Amino acid sequence: MFKDKDTFKRALTRQLVDKLGRPLEEVSEADVYKVLSGMIREQIGRDWAQTNTVYKEQKEKQVYYFSMEFLIGRLLGNNLLNLGVLETVRDGLKELGFPFGEVEEQESDAGLGNGGLGRLAACFMDSLASLQYAGHGTGIRYKYGLFEQKIMDGNQVELPDYWLQKGNEWEIRRPDKQVEVRFWGNVVTREVQGRLIFETIQYESVRGVPYDVPIIGFGNPHINTLRLWSAESMMDPFRQPSGQDGSYYRYLDYNRSVESISEFLYPDDSHYEGKLLRLKQQYFLCSAGVQSVLRTFGKLNLPLTELPEKVAIQINDTHPTLVIPELMRLLIDDNGFGWDEAWEITNKVVGYTNHTILSEALEKWPQQMVKELLPRIYMIIEEIDRRFRIQLNERYPDQPDRVSRMAIIEHNQIRMAHLAIHGGHSINGVAALHTEILKKREMKDFYELYPERFNNKTNGITHRRWLMYANPDLAALVTECMGSRWIKHPQELNGLIKCCKDAAFQNEVAKVKKQNKERLAAYILEKQGITVDPNSLFDIQVKRLHAYKRQLLNVFHIIHLYNQLKENPNMDIVPRTFIFGAKAAPSYYLAKRIIKLINTVAARINGDKAVRDVLKVIFLENYSVSLAQKIIPAADVSEQISTASKEASGTGNMKFMMNGALTVGTMDGANVEMHEMLGDENMFIFGLSAEQVQNFYQYGGYSAWDMYNSDSRIHEVMDQLIAPGPVCSQENEFRDIYQSILDHNDEYFVLKDFSSYIEAHLNIDLAYRNQSDWHQKAILNIAHSGKFSSDCTIREYASEIWKISPVKRRQI
Numbered sequence: 001m002f003k004d005k006d007t008f009k010r011a012l013t014r015q016l017v018d019k020l021g022r023p024l025e026e027v028s029e030a031d032v033y034k035v036l037s038g039m040i041r042e043q044i045g046r047d048w049a050q051t052n053t054v055y056k057e058q059k060e061k062q063v064y065y066f067s068m069e070f071l072i073g074r075l076l077g078n079n080l081l082n083l084g085v086l087e088t089v090r091d092g093l094k095e096l097g098f099p100f101g102e103v104e105e106q107e108s109d110a111g112l113g114n115g116g117l118g119r120l121a122a123c124f125m126d127s128l129a130s131l132q133y134a135g136h137g138t139g140i141r142y143k144y145g146l147f148e149q150k151i152m153d154g155n156q157v158e159l160p161d162y163w164l165q166k167g168n169e170w171e172i173r174r175p176d177k178q179v180e181v182r183f184w185g186n187v188v189t190r191e192v193q194g195r196l197i198f199e200t201i202q203y204e205s206v207r208g209v210p211y212d213v214p215i216i217g218f219g220n221p222h223i224n225t226l227r228l229w230s231a232e233s234m235m236d237p238f239r240q241p242s243g244q245d246g247s248y249y250r251y252l253d254y255n256r257s258v259e260s261i262s263e264f265l266y267p268d269d270s271h272y273e274g275k276l277l278r279l280k281q282q283y284f285l286c287s288a289g290v291q292s293v294l295r296t297f298g299k300l301n302l303p304l305t306e307l308p309e310k311v312a313i314q315i316n317d318t319h320p321t322l323v324i325p326e327l328m329r330l331l332i333d334d335n336g337f338g339w340d341e342a343w344e345i346t347n348k349v350v351g352y353t354n355h356t357i358l359s360e361a362l363e364k365w366p367q368q369m370v371k372e373l374l375p376r377i378y379m380i381i382e383e384i385d386r387r388f389r390i391q392l393n394e395r396y397p398d399q400p401d402r403v404s405r406m407a408i409i410e411h412n413q414i415r416m417a418h419l420a421i422h423g424g425h426s427i428n429g430v431a432a433l434h435t436e437i438l439k440k441r442e443m444k445d446f447y448e449l450y451p452e453r454f455n456n457k458t459n460g461i462t463h464r465r466w467l468m469y470a471n472p473d474l475a476a477l478v479t480e481c482m483g484s485r486w487i488k489h490p491q492e493l494n495g496l497i498k499c500c501k502d503a504a505f506q507n508e509v510a511k512v513k514k515q516n517k518e519r520l521a522a523y524i525l526e527k528q529g530i531t532v533d534p535n536s537l538f539d540i541q542v543k544r545l546h547a548y549k550r551q552l553l554n555v556f557h558i559i560h561l562y563n564q565l566k567e568n569p570n571m572d573i574v575p576r577t578f579i580f581g582a583k584a585a586p587s588y589y590l591a592k593r594i595i596k597l598i599n600t601v602a603a604r605i606n607g608d609k610a611v612r613d614v615l616k617v618i619f620l621e622n623y624s625v626s627l628a629q630k631i632i633p634a635a636d637v638s639e640q641i642s643t644a645s646k647e648a649s650g651t652g653n654m655k656f657m658m659n660g661a662l663t664v665g666t667m668d669g670a671n672v673e674m675h676e677m678l679g680d681e682n683m684f685i686f687g688l689s690a691e692q693v694q695n696f697y698q699y700g701g702y703s704a705w706d707m708y709n710s711d712s713r714i715h716e717v718m719d720q721l722i723a724p725g726p727v728c729s730q731e732n733e734f735r736d737i738y739q740s741i742l743d744h745n746d747e748y749f750v751l752k753d754f755s756s757y758i759e760a761h762l763n764i765d766l767a768y769r770n771q772s773d774w775h776q777k778a779i780l781n782i783a784h785s786g787k788f789s790s791d792c793t794i795r796e797y798a799s800e801i802w803k804i805s806p807v808k809r810r811q812i
Helices: 005-020 029-057 076-083 086-096 100-104 116-130 247-261 272-298 304-310 323-334 339-349 367-373 375-395 400-406 416-423 432-442 444-449 463-469 472-482 490-499 503-528 551-567 589-606 625-634 652-658 671-678 690-699 704-710 712-719 735-742 754-769 771-788 790-802
Strands: 062-066 135-140 148-152 155-159 179-183 186-192 195-201 204-216 223-233 311-316 350-353 364-366 413-415 426-429 454-456 537-542 576-581 615-619 637-640 662-665
Touching: 005 029, 005 086, 029 076, 029 100, 029 204, 029 223, 062 116, 062 272, 076 086, 076 100, 076 116, 076 204, 076 463, 086 100, 116 135, 116 204, 116 223, 116 311, 116 463, 116 790, 135 272, 155 589, 179 272, 186 375, 195 323, 195 375, 204 247, 204 272, 223 247, 223 272, 247 272, 272 304, 272 311, 272 323, 272 364, 272 367, 304 311, 304 339, 311 323, 311 339, 311 790, 323 339, 323 350, 323 375, 323 416, 339 350, 350 416, 364 367, 367 375, 367 413, 375 400, 375 416, 400 444, 413 416, 416 444, 426 432, 432 444, 432 454, 432 671, 432 690, 463 472, 463 625, 463 652, 472 490, 472 503, 490 771, 490 790, 503 625, 503 771, 537 625, 537 754, 551 576, 551 589, 551 615, 551 712, 551 754, 576 625, 589 615, 589 735, 625 652, 637 652, 652 662, 652 671, 652 771, 662 671, 662 754, 662 771, 671 771, 704 712, 704 735, 712 735, 712 754, 754 771, 771 790
Parallel strands: 062 135, 062 311, 135 223, 311 350, 350 426, 426 454, 537 576, 537 637, 576 615, 637 662
Antiparallel strands: 148 155, 179 204, 186 195, 204 223, 364 413
16 A cells, blocks of 8 residues: 555655645644545545455355444554554654654544444454455444543533544445435235235335445455445425425424434433334334345346345344344335245345343334334234244144243234344354353243254454554564464464463563553543552453443452451552443443442542552543553453353453453353363352352342341441441442342342452462463463454354355455
8 A cells, every 4th residue: 555654654745735735844633634544545445446346246145234333443543454554654654743643543433332242243344354255234323422421520421422523534425325214104005916015105204325434354455344324304204295384393303303313322212202213223224224235236137036145134133123024025015025935035134143131132112113113014023923923833732821932022012032033044142151041041942943043153353453453562472472374363373372481472471561551551640640550450340331240249349358458458469450441321320320339439449548559449431442442451350240141242351361361250151161261270260150140040049138147248348338438428328239239139149259259359369479370371361362353253154154255356
């Protein structure tokens, strides 16, 4: 792209002067970012077009990954890395007087996701392009994203995330690719030549306009597309003459309702209006996306009966499940297919990835809401359910309870997971344990009906962003030890095992870790004015705030540790810095109270001169991909402490592992597979097993009050939530958390695992004192992390579900 540093400097300088019309010394970092991004986009334009031309000419099978979230983060650095010019640009900018870090800071994190679900989708996009598969993303271009988190007086405050305020240099608006999405209305039927025709009238139209973002493959000219849909108003949305009484105000109301569809990620669905908006978003994504897929397929000049040979649609969790009835609608109503043929095509095209066993996350929609908002889609779902019930009754005669459990529509609710399982040819979990739980418990009935559809695809992360880019000095050491083949073959990271006992290599790894900790400490000082010691052990838990992820267990242990230090100021412990980062859903009261508790404890401990040399607690606000890239390389300990059986997989655990952090965790999600490789010696396992947790749920026998009354440490910590002292500044300040544990019987077994968790941390303290042994463990973690590269995961999806192969084409 740029032959060398000097060529780049000349090209950038010329572009800056030509485009801005002012001398270089008057140019800002924001100007440099804007012009540099434009240069990259222009350079890749031909490859982007050529990639799509090859797909069309060779009639390649293409995968479309439908997801409500794509947490792609900043793209400048990642794109430069994949183009192979990152160091050239970094050095050139430095010589021109523009530090790369300051230029990169001009780019906003794309506000398109919340947590692991969205980051997984982003990693998958990177791997699809880097492995040269024909695979694209389909999502929504949220105007404000989730929210910007501010911590005020210890509380989370949500502000709009204006990530598009300065524009998005990577997107291209495609008004020529727009589609129409219809809501409300009435369905009328008529018979034409012996065939029923369905027509929706008096509907409300919304324009779906795509914005395309190029996804650049690493080290190759392959460029796929992330297509993000924006909802825009139609000139004549109601199909009626203008000028009628009240039509102007009606149009204003309509215009506002349209804007809201692609305005915020995950609107508050605790009330009817929020639920309705969320359902609108999901159908908007599915309808716009499927229409676009069929339009692209149409360019192949093949009959629609061949759609399964040329198209695969993967739905990322239940959010895009309406892909199934929407594809049925387009095949039947617009293309004249009969039901059976349309169903066969749809079933072969769609695959479903399940990300949770939490009942509240297995989406259900009010039957009446769907019927009113999406009348034709509801009719199709109703017919799917009717035919499915017939199938079940034939398979399981005299088992009405089983039919009721499996039905798609039941108790005035539409069960989206059931629709996804019945409507798709593949259902995959995202970690070995998670998939077994789905098969044996949560979806046992469906597994017995469709055993051939269930499979496991353990989640992965792209090592290019999370090691090569986030931790370049460590990546350089890995290459120095074992060569560079691991970059394209991440599973070969296990060759690092030969270096793990090398004292000189251990020292180099330790030096890199120390530098990363110093950078994070400087960031904390700049943002919060708190000095943390880079020589202390950095114990980090950064992830979405949810009760099952048990940030509460972590903070209870910190309170306990503080109590011990106050009782015995001379206690011998390894100095520890606990770092949190998390957003709580705006309507999730308990999660927001846990954030308040963490910050209250942090303020007390950080302000206590007696302990500040051995104990610090930091909550970093507005956790994001870019912030994660600063935090994760600095971690010594990775907190992966969810209640066993609740975390489907996790991907944060993989990122920390790849950067040489040791895991303290339960046998949950992908921790189980990590443990199979690392053993007890190289991670710290504690707590109940998934089987024990399920036994307590099924048979009872657990009492939080018994734990409270029998363990003096628990008693002390819990009492401090409600009595003025080291935690509360006023009586009953955290009684809501106290009651959630004791009066609601500790749903996620925080107290039950407390003692085991303390013991795990004592073992961490002991292990960290032997630095040589600790660094050996860290290197072994890095060596085994290649298994969790998203490249490996995508190869499994490609060969076992999508049936696609890499597309070979020469460099232009």
